Amino acid sequence: MSTHLLKTLILLSTIMAGSAYADSTVDNLLTAFSQQGAGPFTAAAGGELWQQDHNGRSCSLCHGQDVSKPGKHANTGKLIDPMAPSVNPDRLTDQAKVEKWLFRNCRWTLGRECTAQEKGDVLTWLSQQ
DSSP: OOHHHHHHHHHHHHHHHHHHHHHHHHHHHHHHHHHTTOOOOOHHHHHHHHHOOBTTBOHHHHHOSSTTSOEEOTTTOOEEOOOOTTTOTTTTOOHHHHHHHHHHHHHHHHSSOOOHHHHHHHHHHHHTO
């Protein structure tokens, strides 16, 4: 087996493993949000929330409209890795991190915590990117 083929197979297996973890984490969170009375979740609503302006702030302000590309924090200028699990297999794989960042970013962007419905819609949209 050639070195190039072996490297390609390793890369693909890593991406697929990351995708499986992301699916599991998102499924667990969506189940929890459903138990809080939210749902059904839609990618369309999540994408709309991502773009919405909330007093000069939006998810896309820092993370970008194209989540397959890096973003940049509006205040600090810090680069943010792409949010799309399709190009960043580490995204949406750690439930504690997902919950922490949803909490922080909702408060920063919306000025309040996101509802279970909003979180579920955004996660549904992001998981499809």
